[in-house]
Amino acid sequence: MEKAERRPYRMGARAAAMEATRTHILRTAVALWMQHWYDEVTLADIAKAAEVSVQTIVNRFGGKEGLADAAADWLAGRVADDRRAPAGDVKAIVAVLIADYELHGDANARWGVDAERIPAIARAIAGARSQHRAWLEQVFSDRLPAGGPAREHALNLHYAATDVALWKLWRRDLGLSREETERAMHDMVIAIDPRRSSDE
Template structure:
């Protein structure tokens, strides 16, 4: 195989990957702005500056596109929520950053999960990711506990750091972020100290 042919194939692959990423980014942004996850392929294509046929060539169907976009969002969320293990202050800051970025979309998804199996799949995965995050973020504080106690404390930490706790404090109570973070840190400290 000559060098020119390898270069052309590499350039085509890079271009296809770039196009695929633009489509995924456009899809995630459209879902974030809309009340519904029922995105229209023409809107995605227009937003990504490609044709509907290009979207279909990359993802096969609207469902395929939604699944790929959901997987990308999960990767983004997982990367965004990495923190130093055992650092409560960093965990709370990170959590609030995450909720400020994704919270409104997550609340819309939770409101629709009973009516849409695709949305339910996303919210269920989100619940699993959050519990895993709690287990990792607070691992040093959980490690010395018996399995039953660890499970109970993890449940309480999941509640203390839940999206609805953030919503209650920042949206419903209209607390400034600093005060809301302090409340969540108080909850965490009380759970870890008394359990």
Template sequence: MTSTRPYRMSARAAAAAVTRERIAAAAEHAFSTEWYDDVTIRGIAHVAEVSEQTVLNHFSSKDELCAVAFERWTGAIDSRRAEARSAGVGPAVSLLVEDYELTGDTTLRMLAVEHRVDSIRPWLAQGRREHERWVASAFAGALEGLSSDERARRLAQLVVVTDVYAWKLLRRDRGLEPDEVAAIITDLVRGLHR
């Protein structure tokens, strides 16, 4: 009997981990495709095929579920963008546009409610910091040899031309194809390499 108990406990732990992963994946999908206000614990439970109580046993609130979704997005974004750090301007911008094709609409929905949903503000602030770090790394050549004031101004310019809103204006508002968006943003970034 002693030898079967640890097995049962590890089997339970493994099952709990699988359940938690299903819930996290359902939350990521929900927050990726719906407005924050439309996401419910009931809906996440339904997609994860568990009860609402099971969701709450793993994650204490909708805000915690949203935090898990943000953690998952952040990891995926970092992985995709890491490839661009030494790729050159054109390939870096192409990777950025590919990333926005996957995450842009979700990001825009989150930005639209940032002013009234306190729990997402820290995640969006982190995303802004990470984007600026990525820009500074991916387009380091545009920042070389500048004074600190010039560097700060140039970095701000690069952040603006590579921001998700630039993608939105070109892709969603003007209806351009991803390769056209990448070409325009590449031209803008190259224009800042002087």
């Protein structure tokens, strides 16, 4: 009877340890890909940094592309958690978004280049765009028309005004400070008047 009681506990502890290892590998892979191009980071690099074997990574993810897919999903969840802002508060929404781009913006730019030839990165970029659009619909719900083409037009304008490529233009290409970038994005969002028809 005592052995039967211990077995579920051991299985639960083992599952928890396996999940912890999986999360540690994902966190390590994301950290390395945040700093380097996809091709520059090998499974051996990730294994060494995570203090696991390459075989452990292969067993859990099937290889580098499988790991990239899982890492993109894991990162999307983290970004969703970090992007909490009250709906309708443009200043807070932009501040949250700029904070996210300060952490991930440069990596996003590299991934955009890699997406042209690496399917896992292309899927991650597509997922991130979809997630960003859904987030905009939520936080700007009070600024968007009820439906139809006018809503789609206003959403597209909000998307363009808050895109990571615009952050890169301001921060990296034009050399604006974080504060200047935040103010510029805020002003662009405020300037969008969803009540105005795209026909005008």
